[in-house]
Amino acid sequence: MSWIILVVSGVLEAVWATALGKSEGFTKPLPTVIFGVALVVSMGGLAVAMRHIETGTAYAVWVGIGASLTVIYSMVTGDSSVSLVKVLLLIGLVGCIVGLKVVSE
Structure with missing residues (x-):
């Protein structure tokens, strides 16, 4: 169950x-509220x-999931360019991330 919670948290x-990016420095209310709750x-x-x-392990997996999904979202929405290297x-x-899960106790 801890791994499921960790993935959802990521x-x-x-x-x-x-x-946070969409809040434009906390000037837009809806993204600001979403930021705070999330x-x-x-x-x-x-x-x-x-x-x-x-x-x-937990921190690395959490950050890795969050970072990779943020980049993927940015590429899908056109906010960031897509390249083979990325x-x-x-x-x-x-x-x-998967490797850390496999080798953790």
Whole structure:
């Protein structure tokens, strides 16, 4: 169950990171509220998951999920360019995240 909570928290990290950008310095109310709620729930989930998953592993997986999904969202929406190098680096990042899950106790 801790891994499920960690993955959901990682997804919410991408949500709050994206909402933070969309809030334009907290000047837009809806993205600002989404940022705040997603941030609190994401951090709370990370804290709960860390009860049963090593801190380094949990944090790396959480950040990796959030970062990769944020970049993917940015590329899909056209906010960022798509390139073969970026796609290969994202595949490598996801591979490392999966690897940490496989080797963790």
